[in-house]
Amino acid sequence: MILLYVFGAVTLINCAYYLLFAKFSFSKISNKTQSEEQPVSLIVCAKNEAENLQKHIPFWLNQTYSNYEIxxxxxxxxxxxxxxxxxxxxxxSRIQIVNVKNNEAFWGNKKYALTLGIKRAKNDRLVFTDADCYPASEEWLSKMVANFSDKKQLILGYGAYERQPGFLNKLIRFETLMTAVQYFSYAQAGTPYMGVGRNLGYTSRLFYEKNGFMSHIKVVSGDDDLFVNEAATSENTAICITPEAFTYSLPKEKREKWFRQKRRHYTTAKLYKPMHKFLLGLYYFANLLFWILSGIILFTPLWMFGLGIILTRFLIQYTIIGKAAGKLKEKDLIIFIPFFELFLILTQLSIFISNRSEKNTQWK
Structure with missing residues (x-):
């Protein structure tokens, strides 16, 4: 009976997080416009990205927004x-180039290169994307910029991955979906903790107020999530989830490459604010315990009660995450949500173990 109580408590924690995510899942999509186009700088940092730049620069130049530089x-x-x-x-003439040469003190550090780009920008409002990303529409820049205001200085966008055949593609997109559901939900709840550099905006004023990336300049990753974790507040942050404002990039085709990429990304989580680390850690630990205890309780005399708890949790999960998946144009993932969740938990556990024993020192 104690096992059933523990299992129920763990599942209750799971469901509490889903209720938090419901704030995003069932929110209305804002389609803001602005009467006057404020000048903006689109910033792209590229390292050995000739092929991607050849493909994507035309997309950035073809935005309907009239007042911007690149x-x-x-x-x-x-x-x-x-x-x-x-x-x-x-x-x-809208394109300006910042050529960063090999500097031993900052070799391999994207944050140094980005800082030089931000200093070069003429405008206060900045939008960031990666060289391997392209916008979902010609309205991308205008939709992102429309969320800026005197109070809103940091804009969180959605950086999606292209839909392709295969299990790895679906797993990558599911991980991206769940990450987005979390950081959008936390932002709407008044405690933003991260964003993704594939689709992000903030003002140079905010950047300089927070001394840029100085507090984590020696950390390879984190030009996006660590800066947001430090600078974002309930008052200065907005989200942009209009489908026209998404960006897309090609996902890794081999599990090993994706695994290395996620290892690099996950090294920054330990530098988040204590409250965020606790909430994110509890979410993962509760999910892990749910699957472990599910496998145990189904082989006990209490299996019928356990099955009822499991099905209730899956129903809540399907309803809330399914709604979010539809909002972020990932409907094909809905039917496999529990299956992908289990694989993702095991992958994250493997990444955690790997990061304890090895370190990554370059962003590319």
Whole structure:
């Protein structure tokens, strides 16, 4: 009977998080517009991204927003990245290039390159994306920028991955979906904790007020989530989930490459604010315990009660996460939610163990 009580308590914690996520899942999509287009700087940092830049610069140049510049940062690339940038800069005066050369003190640190790009920007409002990302529409920039105001200085967008065949693609998109559901929900609840550099906006004023990336300049990752964790508040943060404002990029095709990428990303979580670390850790631990105890209780005389608890939890999960998946254009993932959740928990556990024994020192 004690096992059933413990299982019920763990499931109750699970469901409490889903009720938090419901704040995002059932919220209305805001389609803000602005009567006057304020000047904005689109900033893209690229390291050995010649091929992606060739494909994606035209998307950025083709935005309907009329008042913007593009800051292209070449972070000490050894391929034709700089040449591609220069080719487009010759054709369009909106493009400005920041060429970062090999500097031993900051070698491999994207934050140093981004800082130089931010200093080069003429405008206070900044929007960021990655070289391997393209916008969902020509309205992307205008939709993101419309969320800025005198109070709202930090905008969280959705950076999705292209839909492709295969289990790994669905797992990557499910992980991206669940991460987004969490950081959007926390932001709407008044405690924003992260964003993704694939689709992010903030003001240079906020950047300088927080001394940029100085508090975590030596950490390889975190130019997006660590800055947001430090700078975001309930008053200065807004979310942008209009489908036209999504960005898309190609997911990794091999599990090993995706695993290395997530290992690098997860190293920053230990530097989050204590409250965020506790809440995120409790969510993961409760999920892990739910699956462990589910496997145990179904083989006890109390299996019928356990099954009822399991089905209730899955119903709540399907309802809330399914609604969020529809909102973020990931409907094909809904039917497999519990299956992907289990695989993701095991993958995250594996990443945690790996990160305890090895370190990554470069962003690319």
């Amino acid at each position: 800051i292209l940062i070449n972070d000490a690339s050894v391929d034709d990245t700089l040449e591609v940038m220069e080719h487009y800069a010759e054709q369009d």
